[in-house]
Amino acid sequence: MALTPDEFYDHARAAADGELRLPLARMTGWDVSPFEPEGLRVSPLRPPVLPEPPRHGEDPADCGICRDRDEGLWFTDHWRLGQVTGVGVPLALMLYPRDHYDLAELPDELAAEMGVLTTHIVRQVQALPHVARAHVYRLGDGAAHLHLWFFARPEGQGQLFGSWLPVWDDLLPEYPAEAARVDATAVADALVASYGGRRTAAA
Numbered sequence: 001m002a003l004t005p006d007e008f009y010d011h012a013r014a015a016a017d018g019e020l021r022l023p024l025a026r027m028t029g030w031d032v033s034p035f036e037p038e039g040l041r042v043s044p045l046r047p048p049v050l051p052e053p054p055r056h057g058e059d060p061a062d063c064g065i066c067r068d069r070d071e072g073l074w075f076t077d078h079w080r081l082g083q084v085t086g087v088g089v090p091l092a093l094m095l096y097p098r099d100h101y102d103l104a105e106l107p108d109e110l111a112a113e114m115g116v117l118t119t120h121i122v123r124q125v126q127a128l129p130h131v132a133r134a135h136v137y138r139l140g141d142g143a144a145h146l147h148l149w150f151f152a153r154p155e156g157q158g159q160l161f162g163s164w165l166p167v168w169d170d171l172l173p174e175y176p177a178e179a180a181r182v183d184a185t186a187v188a189d190a191l192v193a194s195y196g197g198r199r200t201a202a203a
Helices: 005-013 108-126 162-171 177-194
Strands: 079-083 092-097 131-137 148-154
Touching: 079 108, 079 177, 092 108, 108 131, 108 148, 108 177, 148 162
Parallel strands: none
Antiparallel strands: 079 092, 092 148, 131 148
8 A cells, every 4th residue: 555645755754854855866877867966956855735736627627728629730539739839859749638538537449549649659750850769758747638748859869868858858948949840740741641630620
């Protein structure tokens, strides 16, 4: 059985210093870390807050993702793919179900579609020139409506390997918007050819 919130906090506090700062993450010692450990400090550990605040869109009537169900680059009856702008990596895309589901609520048939579709999106992103890898992330703490991130890792940038990529993305200067738009359009067009769907929301 998982620790209760208070037990988890007490367990973590036992490893913290007098200011409730935990030791630096082991990841900061990796050669792909964007930070040098000297001078870094961990934020003080805060006690649990219960109940947790609601995520955006817990009520489908207030869900902005639902309101935008017809916005994006590529669509099927069940899914839409949009481009995330203002990022540092060459391309960031977001896949959403068009209806209001979180991952644990996704019907099995849509979950099966999501798996195949995720593979097609990764193939098309990795087929872009100068993109080495497509990273896929699902977090879910900020919004109740399922959203999957696809990040394109630039070719040759070994320092951007692995789980630090979203942090590097936030540190890098904004990628040229027109280049990203062209690549996003290429991925959407390739999806129509490889998976199906369409480039407009209309059925």
